[in-house]
Every structure is written in C-alpha cells, then in structure tokens.
Amino acid sequence: MTRKTARPKVYLAGPEVFLRNAVEVGAAKVEICARHGLDGKFPLDTALKLDGLTPAEQAYAIARANEVLMDQCDAAIANLTPFRGPGMDPGTAYEIGFMRSRGKPVFGYSNHHLPLFDRVRKFSAKPLTHRPGSEPTMAFEDADRLGIEQFGLAENLMIVSAINDSGGTIVMGRTKRRDRYTDLVAFEECVRKASEMLESKR
Amino acid sequence: MTRKTARPKVYLAGPEVFLRNAVEVGAAKVEICARHGLDGKFPLDTALKLDGLTPAEQAYAIARANEVLMDQCDAAIANLTPFRGPGMDPGTAYEIGFMRSRGKPVFGYSNHHLPLFDRVRKFSAKPLTHRPGSEPTMAFEDADRLGIEQFGLAENLMIVSAINDSGGTIVMGRTKRRDRYTDLVAFEECVRKASEMLESKR
Numbered sequence: 001m002t003r004k005t006a007r008p009k010v011y012l013a014g015p016e017v018f019l020r021n022a023v024e025v026g027a028a029k030v031e032i033c034a035r036h037g038l039d040g041k042f043p044l045d046t047a048l049k050l051d052g053l054t055p056a057e058q059a060y061a062i063a064r065a066n067e068v069l070m071d072q073c074d075a076a077i078a079n080l081t082p083f084r085g086p087g088m089d090p091g092t093a094y095e096i097g098f099m100r101s102r103g104k105p106v107f108g109y110s111n112h113h114l115p116l117f118d119r120v121r122k123f124s125a126k127p128l129t130h131r132p133g134s135e136p137t138m139a140f141e142d143a144d145r146l147g148i149e150q151f152g153l154a155e156n157l158m159i160v161s162a163i164n165d166s167g168g169t170i171v172m173g174r175t176k177r178r179d180r181y182t183d184l185v186a187f188e189e190c191v192r193k194a195s196e197m198l199e200s201k202r
Numbered sequence: 203m204t205r206k207t208a209r210p211k212v213y214l215a216g217p218e219v220f221l222r223n224a225v226e227v228g229a230a231k232v233e234i235c236a237r238h239g240l241d242g243k244f245p246l247d248t249a250l251k252l253d254g255l256t257p258a259e260q261a262y263a264i265a266r267a268n269e270v271l272m273d274q275c276d277a278a279i280a281n282l283t284p285f286r287g288p289g290m291d292p293g294t295a296y297e298i299g300f301m302r303s304r305g306k307p308v309f310g311y312s313n314h315h316l317p318l319f320d321r322v323r324k325f326s327a328k329p330l331t332h333r334p335g336s337e338p339t340m341a342f343e344d345a346d347r348l349g350i351e352q353f354g355l356a357e358n359l360m361i362v363s364a365i366n367d368s369g370g371t372i373v374m375g376r377t378k379r380r381d382r383y384t385d386l387v388a389f390e391e392c393v394r395k396a397s398e399m400l401e402s403k404r
Binding site for chain 2: 015018019020055056058059060062063064066083084085086087088089090091093094095096097098099100101102120123131134136137138141142144145146147148149150151152153155156157158159160161162164165180181
C-alpha cells in the first residue's frame, strides 16, 4: 500500500525574474524540482491582476503575492549569483531573511565560482587597498573605503550563516558570463541537496 | 508622578559596519537615536569573543549575535545607500526581511537621492537598452539583459513594500560621494519619523 503525500513546496528566489524569458526559466526550474520530488514555486506564477493599478500599486501587489507564496512554502532555494556588482540581488537577500525568520530551511546556489572577497577584488574598477592595523578578516578596502569581509564565505556573513543554520547549504557553480542567469546546473545540484534534506525531515 | 518606561529599541542596520571608524559612526547613530527617545542598537556593540575562532566560525558568531540583537529590538532603521553598485547591501536587505517576517516596523534611509531605476542607469558602464514589447514597468535592460524595475521606487519592490507595509517609511538624502557612508542627515530625519511612529503605538 502506498500513501500519497504532498511534495515539499519550495520558493524559488532569484534575479532571473528580471530576464526577458523569465517565465520559461521559471518553468524549467519547476520541472527540475519535480524530477527531484519537490514542488517548486516560482514568484511569477502567481495569477496577479495588475490592470488599472499605478506602478507603485503594482509593485506592492507583486511583493504581497510573493510574501503569501513564501508563507505557503516549506523551504526556499535562492539564487546568489552576483547581480549588478559583486554581491547578490537585494530582493533575494530580503527573501532569505524572511524565510529564515519563519524558521524554514533556505538553500543557496551561485553561478559564480569565487567567494565574496575574490569577487569584490575581481569586480572592482580600482585595486583594493590595505587597511592598516586591521583584523585579518577585514584587511582590505574598496574605493569607497568600505572594508571587505574576508571570512572565505560565498556571500555576506548574514546570508551564509542563515543558510547553514537553517539546515541548508550553498552550491557554487561556474558558467560563461552570458549563461550566468540561465544556466541551471548548480541549481539542479542544489535542488538535489534540498530534496535529500527535506525528505529526511518527513 | 512620572512613570519611567523603556525607550523603544531600534536595530541599526547598514553597511557602515564596514567603515574603518564603524564604532564611532555607530556611537553617533546611537546618540542621535537617544536625542529622539529611541534606544539604538548598533550591530558592532555586541560583546563578542572571537579569539581562537576560525574566520568562518567568527562569521557565524557575528551573524548569530546580530540575529539575537534583532530579536531584542522593537524596530529597525536600515541604511539603503547603494553598496558596490546601484543596489543596497545584501546583508542589510537580509535584515529587513528578518525583521519584517517578525512583524516589526522597518524604516529605511538612503544617502543617494535617485530612485532605483535612475541609479541603475547612472551606475551602468554601458547605456541601457530597450526591451521590445515589454511592460512599461520593465522597458529597459542592463548589459546582462536583466530588466530594470521601473516602479519609481527607492529600491527593489520587496524592500520598499516591506518597509511601507510594516508601518515604516523611506527618507532619501543627498550627500557628496565621499560622505555617502558617514553623513547622518537623512538618518536623523528617519529616526525622527521612526520615533513619532513608535511613540504613537505605545
């Protein structure tokens, strides 16, 4: 006798919602989730009626729908790929904080292979400068004289710690620049790990 | 007869923790809060013992301490000033999500006067390109072919919506580039608004 149980629902956070073919990329992510026994929920899938709303009203309606969707999900898989600079998309970072605060597991993946410190070095127009008398974990500054975390982590320590503490993990991939927001190899590896973890908890 | 009540505790989130004189800037923020009847809590003020820990262990200890501090606070004031690109610091975005998810009011301020769309245009090395057949709220793309939100908001819609829905508000300031992370004029205006709102709830 088999018992049919609902698959764990997973919120798919990431800046690919800004792609021209976002709906297609979202469908591909949901399909990968399904192959691994997860019910992926892509933010653009909510059936929102935005007609007649001002741009600001549209934005708030989208945000509220995303929060409702997060609350319907058991976990999140967040795309940490660098977004308009060395760091991740702030909207996705917000969603990690939201899910973490709800006590739900969060997983992360990135299509850039380098940890945060090396990304800041690589993305900086000017060379980093040494900060005299500093802790070894913040020995260099950028052109704005902001110190750069050097903990060997994939992202800002709040993000990485939240993911680890929540029971999740981070997968770092590597793609060509033009495939950075569409390649799903690291995503699939992350889905595999999330599926294992979420199944073991049932 | 007077009754002495505890002042509302406010978590002071922002990338100024990366400044060389972060402790001093934090003290100035706490002092401004005190003048407006708020008990400001700056992340670096937690008395953490990091000796003998590996860099990763230090990072996790800092993150956990920040989360404990957030849970002790009644509200947050977040610095949305652009950080290594047109967008805000992902660590601060995380903290906004965390506090929002806890149902606490979040306020924001920025030392850059332009809304997100105009900042992306200004910070982009290459001109933005038009996205054919697109919604007017995402009519332009950056060099990575990511659409740029055009809702007239200060930041990503999740951030702005969360702040507004929580009962908070956003103050946009304008400073010289070199004062971007230290100027506290917009911060003080934000503290004033937060104080009014938090007092009215007591």
